[in-house]
């Protein structure tokens with residue numbers, strides 16, 4: 001069962017659409033994805049359209065407001081532009097999606113051409129997020145990525161030529177064998193392409209990742225922790241100097257180009273996720289869809305629910321989540337807003353535990369706002385554990 005329709009309307013919803021197909025599986029990847037299969041993809045798109053329509057109709061008489069659509073994956077750019085157009089049209093028919101919507105498509109550089117990107121633009125996509133990861137070919141090879149640095153550069157240029165005014169690039173730091181100077185060279189290469197937004201992620205090597213074996217076989221290592229900290233801090237300094245504003249631990253943007261969709265996750269917002277493994281949070285209820293692509297499509301075809309693990313969040317959990325995610329933002333947590341929404345004085349409740357982080361220069365407190373300093377962002381997990 002999907003949870004009941006909304007009882008109160010707050011900010012517009014975000015709509016997340018999961019596309020679980022990839023041309024090859026990267027050795028470090030821990031996402032919900034599988035190899036591209038044309039027949040399954042066709043069945044999956046039909047299922048998505050059915051699910052979106054079904055959930056939209058469950059909203060009752062009036063269509064619920066939404067203002068962002070985010071195609072994430074996987075590799076959403078493996079879908080055909082007319083499939084993307086069909087899904088967006090279904091969102092429009094099922095939700096009241098704002099005219100000034102943000103519609104993001106995650107794209108891998110090797111999957112696009114200028115003509116294909118122009119077709120995505122005509123389909124209604126207005127923001128591209130490229131999974132670049134590195135501008136060094138040997139680093140891309142170590143990650144088993146399919147594209148080269150040159151292809152990533154070309155894709156960014158093709159996006160502009162295709163009419164995209166909002167382009168984001170993802171980069172990953174602390175890669176095997178990557179030194180601080182290598183990382184900064186990738187950051188400089190990204191800045192040279194003048195994207196509107198950049199996401200900087202730290203490579204996390206999960207326990208069973210094939211990359212772990214590749215590293216052992218080839219005797220690759222990661223730089224020491226202190227170098228990882230230097231990578232983070234020095235790249236942010238360069239991005240500051242280039243006119244980017246850091247607004248979240250891992251994200252910077254030109255003014256007006258913050259990811260509106262992702263901000264919903266960090267500002268106690270509400271969103272609906274469609275497709276296998278997609279998560280949703282609405283009206284204090286959280287649920288996720290069944291993870292398997294086939295199971296998801298089968299359930300939709302049989303008219304069954306795809307939601308699993310639906311549960312109402314308790315007041316402390318909601319508060320903890322709001323604080324935990326809010327602290328990821330450079331603007332930090334607004335204590336007055338928390339007081340209004342949850343009836344809790346953050347400082348009175350958590351002050352004694354937070355004091356030591358303030359004294360250590362990891363946190364700053366300005367009026368009712370509480371945020372991490374840039375240095376504190378390196379210790380974010382430790383600070384956030386106070387709220388859990």
Ligand code: SF4
Pocket residue numbers: 021022024025026029030031033073074075108131
């Ligand atoms: S392209 Fe992205 S989602 Fe697909 S396997 Fe590679 S890292 Fe995972």
